[in-house]
Amino acid sequence: MSVAVRVPTILRTYTKGEADVSVDVGSDATLADVITALDADHPGIGARVLDDTGQIRRFVNVYVDDDDVRFASGLQTPTPDGTKVSVIPAVAGG
Template sequence: MSVAVRVPTILRTYTKGEADVSVDVPDDATLADVVKALDAAYPGIGARVLDDTGEIRRFVNVYVNDDDVRFASGLQTPTPADTKVSIIPAVAGGC
């Protein structure tokens, strides 16, 4: 099964400039499987999404369809067929 992943501009150097990529995962895949497949297809991107402990980095937001995985099951969030995963770097700043 294939899962679509929306890649933010800052990580597109790993995907040769592609904003939308897809990865093949098992039918019962979780977000962890998607990140693993993404890193296999685009080496180095996994380390930008996950920290040294294997958790999603603090300033990276990941959505499965429209759901923030921090409020779902994190990396164990199911990614059924036709799932759209979005990786969005947190933005901070202001006056």
């Protein structure tokens, strides 16, 4: 099963400049499985998405399809075949 991941510009050094990558995960995968597979394929990217406790970093937004996972099931959000995951760093400023 394949899940597409949209990678923000700031993290593309881990994906050799690729904006969109695919990861292979099991049939009943969750977002946590996708991030694990993403880090296995692109070492180091997982540490930029997850903090030291294994939770999504405070200033990183993750969407499964069009749903913000903070308002869904977090890392346990299901990611069925064909799902699109977007990693979006929070932007602040005045």
